[in-house]
Amino acid sequence: DQQVKQNSPSLSVQEGRISILNCDYTNSMFDYFLWYKKYPAEGPTFLISISSIKDKNEDGRFTVFLNKSAKHLSLHIVPSQPGDSAVYFCAASPSGNTGKLIFGQGTTLQVKP
């Protein structure tokens, strides 16, 4: 049973435009959410996170939005750059647990020059 779902396997956008990556979850006990970025032949690296007490967190070109009632979060990248081309994983942390993360399947983003 996939508790964290990324329903779009891939996304292609033009350089300079906005990229929106989506993630849905089923467990209302998740209280912390993260996005990771992965380049080929490398491990995932942490990108940005958000606590369940917030609905938005911004870091430069990256903004994560959380809609708890819909159990949905999204990552916005503005403006998109070719170097942003990578696989993006959404992850969620169960409350009361400081270690475990549940990851989605990943979305491959391609930013075209």
Next chain:
Amino acid sequence: DAGVIQSPRHEVTEMGQEVTLRCKPISGHDYLFWYRQTMMRGLELLIYFNNNVPIDDSGMPEDRFSAKMPNASFSTLKIQPSEPRDSAVYFCASSPGVASQYFGPGTRLLVL
């Protein structure tokens, strides 16, 4: 810091053989995680340790998989006997105790 170190980076073996994957976490990190990445299921958590003690191994596929952490600087994931369906990229990650985890470069395993 060198980050999380995994070896080997690539492994090709024949069905039925034993495979051992190795991981050195970041010094001072209390948590160590083993993941498997596949196209269909993304990143699956196999097992994780806290202070060298296994906390949750519910993700381990079956008895053919085992993991150990004999000390704070070393962990192994063993598959015995290996099967073609075990082919995947295996990641090790460590964490200082907050949600953010630091991943190694992964081991790409191919079982023929």
